Amino acid sequence: MDWLMGRKEQTGVGNSAVPIYTVYTRCTLFPFLPRKSKGKPNGKKPVPEEKKLYLEPEYTKLRITDFEFKELVMLPREIDLNEWLASNTTTFFHHINLQYSTISEFCTGESCQTMAVCNTQYYWYDERGKKIKCTAPQYVDFVMSSVQKLVTDEDVFPTKYGKEFPNSFESLVKKICKYLFHVLAHIYSSHFKETLALELHGHLNTLYTHFILFIREFNLVDPKETTIMDDLTEILCSSSGSGSSSNGSGNSSAGAQNHVKER
Ligand SMILES: [Zn+2]
Numbered sequence: 001m002d003w004l005m006g007r008k009e010q011t012g013v014g015n016s017a018v019p020i021y022t023v024y025t026r027c028t029l030f031p032f033l034p035r036k037s038k039g040k041p042n043g044k045k046p047v048p049e050e051k052k053l054y055l056e057p058e059y060t061k062l063r064i065t066d067f068e069f070k071e072l073v074m075l076p077r078e079i080d081l082n083e084w085l086a087s088n089t090t091t092f093f094h095h096i097n098l099q100y101s102t103i104s105e106f107c108t109g110e111s112c113q114t115m116a117v118c119n120t121q122y123y124w125y126d127e128r129g130k131k132i133k134c135t136a137p138q139y140v141d142f143v144m145s146s147v148q149k150l151v152t153d154e155d156v157f158p159t160k161y162g163k164e165f166p167n168s169f170e171s172l173v174k175k176i177c178k179y180l181f182h183v184l185a186h187i188y189s190s191h192f193k194e195t196l197a198l199e200l201h202g203h204l205n206t207l208y209t210h211f212i213l214f215i216r217e218f219n220l221v222d223p224k225e226t227t228i229m230d231d232l233t234e235i236l237c238s239s240s241g242s243g244s245s246s247n248g249s250g251n252s253s254a255g256a257q258n259h260v261k262e263r
Helices: 004-012 068-071 081-106 137-149 169-197 199-218 225-238 254-258
Strands: 115-117 120-122
Touching: 068 199, 081 137, 081 169, 081 199, 115 137, 115 169, 137 169, 169 199, 169 225, 199 225
Parallel strands: none
Antiparallel strands: 115 120
16 A cells, blocks of 8 residues: 555645545455345346435435535645645545445345446446446446556556656546546445445545545536536535535536436
């Protein structure tokens, strides 16, 4: 984990600037490999849109901190932009991987036959651009493996002093953030009940709020991509003291919820 530690030092902001969410006991480097095939009792196909439990005020109000995320995500003076993007992206990757690992035993090829978020279905594309139909756990596996490879690649996420970021750095960060968003959105749309049962929804809400404000601050993900979760984003980001409910992707969620889209 030298790359992560080294990067923390380089940012010069110490550990206090990035809240550390709970480290879960099931965390391993590759939590997505050994999955039990315990499906949800009736979870054979992507279910038709049902009531979104995660929008209930009782659950959306829960956070693990009232920290001003809007301020937290802003580029601190004296810190290089790419360094800041790299530091945050690797941290989000780590936390989203952890959060997913808490419900990964419920996200199986049976319970989640496709990578679905509400009514949208995502497909993975291999290096040659070939579309691959896969289950949600396979998709998450593809995401986590490829991000892990990138953030530990010294040529892409350099940690050594004096080593430059590649020209493609920003576009790679954007890609990573897009896929991490898919994973977060899948946890909400397909595994919120399990997250509730584990009493981890406060962590999930906090992580989601922090992540969304970060990608908005640096325009890392096309607002069209995140529209699918705008209803939740509006609630979480406007009630977090962030004041960002009127920012960016805003109120355009209504039309996108009922279309099955391919990515
Ligand atoms: Zn799933």
